[in-house]
Amino acid sequence: MESLSSTLLTRLSPITNISYTSQKPQVSSFIVSCPKLNLRKSHLAAKLGLHIIANDTRGFKFRNSFQEAESYVGSKSAIRRKRLAVFVSGGGSNFRSIHEATLGDSVHGDVVVLVTDKPGCGGAEYARNNGIPVILFPKTKSSPDGLSADDLVATLRNLNVDLVLLAGYLKLIPSELVQAYPRSILNIHPSLLPAFGGKGFYGLKVHRSVIASGARYSGPTVHFVDEHFDTGRILAQRVVPVLPNDTAEQLAARVLHEEHEVYVEVVSALCEERIVWREDGVPLIRSRENPDEYS
Ligand SMILES: Nc1nc2c(c(=O)[nH]1)N[C@@H](CN(C=O)c1ccc(C(=O)N[C@@H](CCC(=O)O)C(=O)O)cc1)CN2
Numbered sequence: 001m002e003s004l005s006s007t008l009l010t011r012l013s014p015i016t017n018i019s020y021t022s023q024k025p026q027v028s029s030f031i032v033s034c035p036k037l038n039l040r041k042s043h044l045a046a047k048l049g050l051h052i053i054a055n056d057t058r059g060f061k062f063r064n065s066f067q068e069a070e071s072y073v074g075s076k077s078a079i080r081r082k083r084l085a086v087f088v089s090g091g092g093s094n095f096r097s098i099h100e101a102t103l104g105d106s107v108h109g110d111v112v113v114l115v116t117d118k119p120g121c122g123g124a125e126y127a128r129n130n131g132i133p134v135i136l137f138p139k140t141k142s143s144p145d146g147l148s149a150d151d152l153v154a155t156l157r158n159l160n161v162d163l164v165l166l167a168g169y170l171k172l173i174p175s176e177l178v179q180a181y182p183r184s185i186l187n188i189h190p191s192l193l194p195a196f197g198g199k200g201f202y203g204l205k206v207h208r209s210v211i212a213s214g215a216r217y218s219g220p221t222v223h224f225v226d227e228h229f230d231t232g233r234i235l236a237q238r239v240v241p242v243l244p245n246d247t248a249e250q251l252a253a254r255v256l257h258e259e260h261e262v263y264v265e266v267v268s269a270l271c272e273e274r275i276v277w278r279e280d281g282v283p284l285i286r287s288r289e290n291p292d293e294y295s
């Protein structure tokens with residue numbers, strides 16, 4: 001505890017002074033500078049047993065366990081690896097790039113299950129070839145072996161899934177799942193939301209609409225998932241040009257290249273618990289290299 005607090009004080013001084021109001025070796029918290037954010041300092045400080053002596057205008061971030069706090073200031077090794085469920089309906093190139101990142105060092109998590117509505121799709125085949133269990137969802141007349149929403153939630157819980165990643169999954173995620181995994185389900189969409197999103201906007205249909213609109217820029221959006229198609233909070237975007245003679249396939253390939261990079265970056269941040277929720281509900285990503293920077 002002592003080494004942690006001295007590390008933190010060294011890091012923070014002279015921005016903010018903190019002191020512990022009681023000796024609680026199992027609970028620790030700390031303050032970091034957080035430019036332009038307006039988080040509820042007093043509420044969180046009280047909850048965590050922290051007393052803020054001198055308030056800084058720049059806000060703060062906290063962790064609610066000693067282990068997590070240590071990992072924040074030091075290495076990510078103290079953060080538990082996250083257990084990921086990936087949902088796909090198609091070729092699964094985003095799934096593949098995320099899976100490969102988990103096998104390397106760039107994502108602090110493991111894909112423990114693949115969920116699909118199309119058991120013959122490329123993503124499901126890749127999962128089977130890599131020893132990842134495949135679950136069919138939803139249950140329909142044509143897929144009677146599929147799980148119901150309640151059974152899906154129970155199965156993901158039994159597998160201790162922490163995070164759900166939609167990667168080209170084309171069915172609506174039911175409210176049972178959205179509510180069971182608050183702030184823990186991500187989707188990647190191939191346009192700059194809120195433009196060209198919603199029901200009917202998927203795959204090449206999105207790119208055709210972008211080209212027909214005359215938009216000069218497009219790019220993928222990673223967003224949290226709520227009960228509706230493509231309306232959840234935006235977490236990250238990348239921009240690519242729409243060229244004068246683009247076909248939908250050419251634009252799709254340019255956007256997909258960015259998807260593979262941005263989705264891995266975002267999943268990496270989520271697994272390392274580097275998402276901060278601004279007071280107005282907008283999620284931000286804290287930079288690993290410079291914890292004072294957010295995007
Ligand atoms: N609750 C949510 N579920 C899903 C979301 C979401 O944001 N919230 N995102 C989608 C993915 N998506 C775009 O990102 C998307 C996928 C599919 C459709 C669509 O119109 N689908 C057709 C069926 C297509 C098919 O089965 O071949 C339809 O529902 O009629 C729109 C947006 C994943 N789920």
Ligand SMILES: NCC(=O)N[C@@H]1O[C@H](COP(=O)([O-])[O-])[C@@H](O)[C@H]1O
Pocket residue numbers: 088089090091092093094095123167168169188189190201202203206220256259
């Ligand atoms: N609205 C959802 C949607 O259109 N998703 C898109 O489907 C493709 C899946 O490719 P992948 O199977 O190769 O990852 C991706 O471009 C993804 O953004």
